[in-house]
């Protein structure tokens with residue numbers, strides 16, 4: 491173990507090739523190319539090195555590609571996961587699709603989020619093939635669509651593929667990420683009564699009623715920021731993102747909507763958020779007979795926390811520790827990731843990937859040495875987790 495060698499020259503080429511293939515998420519940015527082309531590139535490459543390759547076309551142009559390394563049996567199976575879509579290429583300070591390798595960094599849209607991670611997965615597959623490693627358990631290299639929008643890619647993967655553990659190769663600066671926040675999007679409709687501004691006895695002002703909710707949300711925000719704290723993720727939070735209402739100055743507004751985002755930490759769920767909002771609205775209604783509203787949690791993604799005792803976490807920690815001769819750092823991430831979909835599908839997931847900067851920003855790069863390191867850790871994690879013959 492640990493004498494796996496990574497073909498760095500080829501890895502750099504694969505990374506540059508992938509950056510140069512536009513894969514902007516079309517749901518996020520209309521006109522974006524989607525993932526079909528990059529899936530084809532990855533599929534062809536994996537096939538050429540000997541993997542069994544499958545495609546899943548979820549919608550037109552929205553494609554997952556899966557490279558399978560079948561084991562001989564008797565070992566645990568591992569899934570590696572990375573998203574092939576990127577955010578917009580507009581308004582960047584660098585050439586988004588013309589990757590430049592300079593001072594150890596590879597620049598381009600998607601370099602750190604997350605074609606660097608994809609390259610690490612591919613590099614690990616290649617290293618196992620080159621090293622003629624025969625595994626007991628199966629390995630699924632899954633390259634998925636749409637993480638930047640609704641995660642239809644990973645949702646599709648878990649319908650068809652199962653594994654005993656997963657590593658999501660989003661950038662973690664070579665630390666082991668075992669937790670991230672979840673979120674809930676809530677829409678509240680407030681119903682008033684339209685009337686001429688001069689006859690208040692006929693009108694109910696929906697905007698003023700919405701103000702009562704805002705004032706309660708403010709109190710909730712205060713209490714969330716001051717009461718609970720997760721050791722890796724900090725506090726949960728709530729903010730009011732969008733408010734709409736009113737027609738003209740001389741009319742009592744009959745309708746107003748508020749959209750709220752609630753970011754959750756482990757221990758909080760759809761149910762706890764629902765309870766929280768319901769309590770706020772019930773409390774207002776009990777003191778105001780004119781207060782009428784309807785609410786809906788229209789989108790929800792749970793937070794993630796995976797135990798340090800989970801085999802995939804333990805193996806990854808051991809391998810990274812042995813390779814770098816020191817314990818890798820443990821971290822949490824504030825944003826939401828596909829790992830929570832895997833976890834919900836009973837595939838314990840941990841996040842580990844390269845270093846870089848500029849996710850969704852005007853200048854984006856990945857540190858190439860960290861891509862190579864991620865490849866090494868992944869290849870050895872596969873061997874240790876799945877077992878070799």
Ligand SMILES: [Zn+2]
Nearest residue numbers: 603604637660
């Ligand atoms: Zn990402």
